[in-house]
Amino acid sequence: MNEHDNTFDLTDSILRVFGIIGFFTAVIFGFVVAGGNVITLVHPAEIIIVVGTIFFGLLCTHRSKFLAYLPKAFLALVRKPVANREYCQISDNARGYAAAGGGMAVILSLICTMSNLDDPESVGLRVAAAMSGVFVAMLLSQGLFVYLRYSFSENASR
Amino acid sequence: MNLVSLVWFLLFCPFLLVFLLRLGNSHGHDACPFCDTKRKRDEMNCEECGFEFMEKPQGPFPWIFAGGALLCVLSLVTWIKCQQYL
Numbered sequence: 361m362n363e364h365d366n367t368f369d370l371t372d373s374i375l376r377v378f379g380i381i382g383f384f385t386a387v388i389f390g391f392v393v394a395g396g397n398v399i400t401l402v403h404p405a406e407i408i409i410v411v412g413t414i415f416f417g418l419l420c421t422h423r424s425k426f427l428a429y430l431p432k433a434f435l436a437l438v439r440k441p442v443a444n445r446e447y448c449q450i451s452d453n454a455r456g457y458a459a460a461g462g463g464m465a466v467i468l469s470l471i472c473t474m475s476n477l478d479d480p481e482s483v484g485l486r487v488a489a490a491m492s493g494v495f496v497a498m499l500l501s502q503g504l505f506v507y508l509r510y511s512f513s514e515n516a517s518r
Numbered sequence: 519m520n521l522v523s524l525v526w527f528l529l530f531c532p533f534l535l536v537f538l539l540r541l542g543n544s545h546g547h548d549a550c551p552f553c554d555t556k557r558k559r560d561e562m563n564c565e566e567c568g569f570e571f572m573e574k575p576q577g578p579f580p581w582i583f584a585g586g587a588l589l590c591v592l593s594l595v596t597w598i599k600c601q602q603y604l
């Protein structure tokens with residue numbers, strides 16, 4: 361299990377980074393090709409809710425293990441990590457918190473929209489903001505945490 | 519009509535979210551994500567490695583979420599039509 365501990369596989373790292381960058385580029389590029397403005401994807405309020413839910417949810421569930429996990433997770437984006445059940449578990453829980461954060465972002469946008477219905481101009485924008493929360497949650501959950509969960513699993517080391 | 523479809527759209531949004539998130543859960547619900555051991559029904563921890571599963575093997579009926587997601591999209595289309603954007 362520890363045989364991958366100190367080996368650095370250049371091809372593996374290049375493919376890894378290429379895959380991750382490609383994944384996010386494909387999504388954003390497709391959005392731009394469809395005529396979308398990338399700025400409209402960025403809604404700080406939604407990002408705070410989603411990312412905050414994931415971060416603090418994991419912090420209270422796993423505490424110091426989560427803090428130890430953070431640098432390992434960043435490192436796992438560029439090189440093959442050692443299989444670790446704890447980190448695999450944290451990545452899986454992060455998926456759950458991403459879903460919860462996305463759900464809450466939608467619900468809160470719903471409340472926000474409902475309480476400002478007399479301003480029809482802003483309704484469309486608020487709905488777009490709600491959708492961007494779902495987008496951020498999905499991108500993190502499917503793009504990042506499914507990848508991390510697999511990278512930290514024993515299956516990836518076989 | 520305008521507001522009604524908007525309210526329906528917002529109400530069904532969570533279904534769309536759950537549907538989309540479940541769609542991408544590549545690992546199925548019958549194997550441990552860490553050690554790939556086949557998991558038994560109603561088992562919430564992996565026998566081999568102790569991994570805690572988040573979802574039940576047979577979670578809530580997936581068609582409910584698929585239906586909710588479809589209604590969400592339909593009510594969004596209705597709402598946009600009411601706005602005469604289309």
Ligand SMILES: [Zn+2]
Pocket residue numbers: 550551552553554555564565566567568569
């Ligand atoms: Zn297991």
